[in-house]
Amino acid sequence: MKRWGLYIVVILLGILFAVLGLFNSTKVNFDYVVAQKEIPLIFVMLISFVFGALLTLLVFGIKTLYWRSRALALEKQLVAEYDKFEESELRREFENSRKV
DSSP: OHHHHHHHHHHHHHHHHHHHHHHTOOEEEEEOSSOEEEEEHHHHHHHHHHHHHHHHHHHHHHHHHHHHHHHHHHHHHHHHHHHHHHHHHHHHHHHHHHHO
8 A cells, every 4th residue: 555655756746846847947046166057947947956856865864874884783683692592592491401
């Protein structure tokens, strides 16, 4: 059900973007480092959105990788501690059985 909600949101955003494109089709001067070009305003908006999204993915992608590696390291540590605990419990049971 969540997937359908996501599809609906994506479709609505696509429709919204198309409507914005219709209302922002006037040509504007786009100055970049080596030249200048006259392009529709919607393309300038699209380029800004894409670069913003890529920058956000870069920043949060790095944070996600950091936290994922931290979680894996802690999980390995937890498994090692559990193995030590299990081994000590087995040893204790063995020693108790020998005493009886």
